[in-house]
Amino acid sequence: MINKAKCRGCGKELIGKPYYLGGPAYDPETGDQAKTNFYGGFVCSYGCDVRVCLEMSSNMPGAGPAKSLNSLEREQVDRNWEY
Numbered sequence: 001m002i003n004k005a006k007c008r009g010c011g012k013e014l015i016g017k018p019y020y021l022g023g024p025a026y027d028p029e030t031g032d033q034a035k036t037n038f039y040g041g042f043v044c045s046y047g048c049d050v051r052v053c054l055e056m057s058s059n060m061p062g063a064g065p066a067k068s069l070n071s072l073e074r075e076q077v078d079r080n081w082e083y
Contacts, residue, residue: 003017005018006018007044007045008041008042008048008052009037009048010045012027012044019040035081036080037052038056038072038077039052039056043080049077050077053076057069057070057073
């Protein structure tokens, strides 16, 4: 079985190795390099990046449901998707 890179937010297959094996991954439709999420893993879009951050911070021990990104997450997401 060959492991492929996937978007952590939507599960879309990307070109490249999985995040844990290192190296870049690329979106097959646009050819753009996939961004790395604040918590690790590849994301293919701004929406996926935000979704994964909210999901991960909601699943932290002792944390309730996250309604917005904290300042560190917001900074990373903004840095990832500035043009």
